[in-house]
Amino acid sequence: MRETQPNCRTTFFVSRHPGAVEWARRQGLRIDRQVDHLDVEEIQPGDTVIGTLPVHLAAQVCRRGARYLHLSLEIPPEARGRELSAEELDKYGARLEEYEIRKIQGTA
Structure with a gap:
């Protein structure tokens, strides 16, 4: 766990x-920590998490007071299930979209 300091915000990618990591680099995004898998317990209020998280993890990020930016793109069926390059991410309209996600209490 990192030390919590006032105004110390971390951006996680x-x-x-590899194609997504390269795409982020080319966008000039300020990334403090690039991780393969997110440990939600590390997220602090004011942090930013960028990625394509499952909805339940994105909800946990938001519940902890962090921003969630989803890496969205329009992938045609023939390109699914394989690694995409940074160029292909551009071709398929890669963009960051901010979401606020919360679980509705009392649902099954």
Whole structure:
């Protein structure tokens, strides 16, 4: 666990895909920590998490007071299930979209 300091915010980029990591670098994003898998317990209020998290993890990020930026793109069926390059991410309209996600209490 990192030490909590006033105004110390961390930007996490969550991806195990080299093409996505390269895409983020080319965008000039300020990334403090690139991780293959997110440990939600490390997230502090004011942090930013960028990635393609499952909805339940994105909800946990938001519940902890952090921002969640989803790496969205339009992948055609023939490109699914394989590694994409940074160029392909651009081709498929890669962009960051901020979401606020919360679980509705009392649901199954």
